[in-house]
Amino acid sequence: MTRGLARCLSRTTLALALVLGAHGAAQAQGSPAGAAADSVILDMQQAFRRGDTARLTALLPQARGHVLEPWAAYWELKARLETTATDDEVRAFEKRWAGSYQEDRLRNDWLLVLGKRRDFAKFAEHHPAFRMQDDRNVRCYALAIDQSARGANTAAELRKTWLARQQSPDDACDLAAGLAFQAKVLQPADLWAKARLAIDAGQPGAARSALELLDPTLGAQVTQLQGNAARFLASSPASPHAAELQALALIRLASTDADQAASAMATYGAPLPAATRDWVWAAIARRAALNLSDTASAYARQVTQSGILSDDWQEWLVRVALRSQDWAAVRSRIEQMPASLRQQADWTYWLGRAHLAAGNTSAAQQAWRSVAKASGDFYEKLAHEELGQRIPPAPAVPPPSADALRQAAQNPSLQRALYAMQIGLRSEGVREWNYAANLHTPGGMNDRERHAAAALACQREIWDRCINTSDRIRSFSDTSQRFPTPYRNAVVTQSRAIKLDPAYVYGLIRQESRFIIAARSGVGAQGLMQVMPATARWTARKIGLSGYTNDQLYDMDTNILLGTHYLKLALDDFQDSMPLAAAAYNAGPGRPRSWRNGPTLEGAIWAETIPFSETRHYVKAVLANAVDYGAMLSGQPQSLKARLGTVGPLATGTPDPSRDLP
Numbered sequence: 001m002t003r004g005l006a007r008c009l010s011r012t013t014l015a016l017a018l019v020l021g022a023h024g025a026a027q028a029q030g031s032p033a034g035a036a037a038d039s040v041i042l043d044m045q046q047a048f049r050r051g052d053t054a055r056l057t058a059l060l061p062q063a064r065g066h067v068l069e070p071w072a073a074y075w076e077l078k079a080r081l082e083t084t085a086t087d088d089e090v091r092a093f094e095k096r097w098a099g100s101y102q103e104d105r106l107r108n109d110w111l112l113v114l115g116k117r118r119d120f121a122k123f124a125e126h127h128p129a130f131r132m133q134d135d136r137n138v139r140c141y142a143l144a145i146d147q148s149a150r151g152a153n154t155a156a157e158l159r160k161t162w163l164a165r166q167q168s169p170d171d172a173c174d175l176a177a178g179l180a181f182q183a184k185v186l187q188p189a190d191l192w193a194k195a196r197l198a199i200d201a202g203q204p205g206a207a208r209s210a211l212e213l214l215d216p217t218l219g220a221q222v223t224q225l226q227g228n229a230a231r232f233l234a235s236s237p238a239s240p241h242a243a244e245l246q247a248l249a250l251i252r253l254a255s256t257d258a259d260q261a262a263s264a265m266a267t268y269g270a271p272l273p274a275a276t277r278d279w280v281w282a283a284i285a286r287r288a289a290l291n292l293s294d295t296a297s298a299y300a301r302q303v304t305q306s307g308i309l310s311d312d313w314q315e316w317l318v319r320v321a322l323r324s325q326d327w328a329a330v331r332s333r334i335e336q337m338p339a340s341l342r343q344q345a346d347w348t349y350w351l352g353r354a355h356l357a358a359g360n361t362s363a364a365q366q367a368w369r370s371v372a373k374a375s376g377d378f379y380e381k382l383a384h385e386e387l388g389q390r391i392p393p394a395p396a397v398p399p400p401s402a403d404a405l406r407q408a409a410q411n412p413s414l415q416r417a418l419y420a421m422q423i424g425l426r427s428e429g430v431r432e433w434n435y436a437a438n439l440h441t442p443g444g445m446n447d448r449e450r451h452a453a454a455a456l457a458c459q460r461e462i463w464d465r466c467i468n469t470s471d472r473i474r475s476f477s478d479t480s481q482r483f484p485t486p487y488r489n490a491v492v493t494q495s496r497a498i499k500l501d502p503a504y505v506y507g508l509i510r511q512e513s514r515f516i517i518a519a520r521s522g523v524g525a526q527g528l529m530q531v532m533p534a535t536a537r538w539t540a541r542k543i544g545l546s547g548y549t550n551d552q553l554y555d556m557d558t559n560i561l562l563g564t565h566y567l568k569l570a571l572d573d574f575q576d577s578m579p580l581a582a583a584a585y586n587a588g589p590g591r592p593r594s595w596r597n598g599p600t601l602e603g604a605i606w607a608e609t610i611p612f613s614e615t616r617h618y619v620k621a622v623l624a625n626a627v628d629y630g631a632m633l634s635g636q637p638q639s640l641k642a643r644l645g646t647v648g649p650l651a652t653g654t655p656d657p658s659r660d661l662p
Helices: 003-009 013-029 035-050 053-063 069-078 087-096 101-117 120-129 136-150 155-163 171-182 188-200 204-211 218-227 229-235 242-254 258-268 274-290 296-300 311-323 327-336 345-357 361-369 378-386 402-409 412-422 426-439 447-459 463-471 488-497 502-512 533-543 550-554 556-573 578-587 590-595 603-608 613-634 640-644
Strands: none
Touching: 035 053, 035 069, 053 069, 069 087, 069 101, 069 412, 087 101, 087 120, 101 120, 101 136, 101 171, 101 426, 120 136, 136 155, 136 171, 155 171, 155 188, 171 188, 171 204, 188 204, 188 218, 188 242, 188 274, 204 218, 218 229, 218 242, 229 242, 229 258, 242 258, 242 274, 258 274, 258 296, 274 296, 274 311, 296 311, 311 327, 311 345, 311 603, 327 345, 345 361, 345 378, 361 378, 378 613, 378 640, 402 412, 402 447, 412 426, 412 447, 426 447, 426 463, 447 463, 488 502, 488 556, 502 556, 502 578, 502 613, 533 550, 533 556, 550 556, 556 578, 578 590, 578 603, 578 613, 578 640, 603 613, 603 640, 613 640
């Protein structure tokens, strides 16, 4: 047992052992047929992935009585939902597996089929029992029924749901939007807003679908402006919607050249309504900001009313103001946000900074107190520091009671989740675990139940479920669960051997793989530290590791060896800047080399203005994690601001120690 595991279990091991003893023995057998029955389940999963309905039907009888029989039954019926399955079969499945993840997920799948078929009578019968309510398309079909059957005024929810996604085709939400527009619940302004967002996102199909609700001829004009925006503007096609179409063309032009679009506004901007001009200037400013152009601030100043824009575009206007350190603009933009956005921790923190810059210390501290949590995430920690305190080690939390642990161990969904992961069905196990913890009832488990479930996952060394489940606890924080230290000897020893901060390494691993040794990303990164094979080969050559082959990436010690050395090389390359090195680890070193150019910024502003949303979130998470791990490993208060430092261009004449860093 590793020291990290011992720490996580120090207060709960005995209780868990008593609770899980008999249960673990039963789980080891799995089913009356043991390994043979497990192979049937695994075979059925593969048949499901192939769409082999005949094989699924043939194997289903052999899965009877297995702990994972609900999955076997789900795969067999799900594979036939759009072809031969009947409503009676679905109802029989729901009755047989009532209360399970599989019952509600099949209901979800059946609701989608019924929606596509426009069988709204049966949809309305099944929908009230849908517990998870986590499918956007199901919700849009339900909103469509509200419009067609009762004319319910669901404009606010529908507008938010429909505008949030630009992919096309989008049968469910487009149907709901069309019915809502017919009922005059959605207005033409909503259709144009959808089109602007879709054109900016490179989804002209979504723009066409929206505008054809208003005028069937508009689809062809969207196609024209998408193909050549400059030509479309110059040709000025006659249309009662000419101004709005020109705005779309300008937004399209901005997506490829923000400065060209800004110049075009001198010619085409004047006839646009004021609100439409704000949309266009916001699109231009946002594109300039994504390119880290110095012109972004000037373009953003042309936006008079940012509160009419989408949430994402409003956030980018704040980022533009942050990068130019225009605190009056930061305050103005945040104060124009809707309350639901303005009250989020990030924008509340920056509003406090804007108040401080204006000399209003009282308002600043009031803002920071509303979000400050020593054990919180990135902005909660920054707010805590603004109030004058470093981040202390978290206090110990009493362990879950024996009764709570017993209930977690006997939870049928958690049992199935653990067994699924045990035999290699990790995706299915994670989904079922998440259902048990978060979705089986409105709001999911309460905090004490989640605490016990997290302890169960920790005991089984299923670190990602331990962390994610404990992360959802709101009334207290158990850092031994949220920030476990598995493989501690290997991580700490290797990190210190190359003068790397172990807390920084742990913060990165927690974000990369959640300590899953067999983790593999969609782009091929592997193992605990999610090292790309090409990067691993380069690093192995760099450090003189002979005989290395890529199959060693799933070896814990080798993965840590290569991952820590690469991270150290990245830190050397970026002059010990933790934010820059973390960005390089996530997005490759070329991008942060470019992103650092421009004004010298405090690390928090630089992190918030990273153009890639994934890397922006990643850098903030890694640095916040490192603070918690630093407090845990050292027992001393920590500073997130100190780890963030400042970020700016490489000093003239300063050599780059590792230009070949991949």
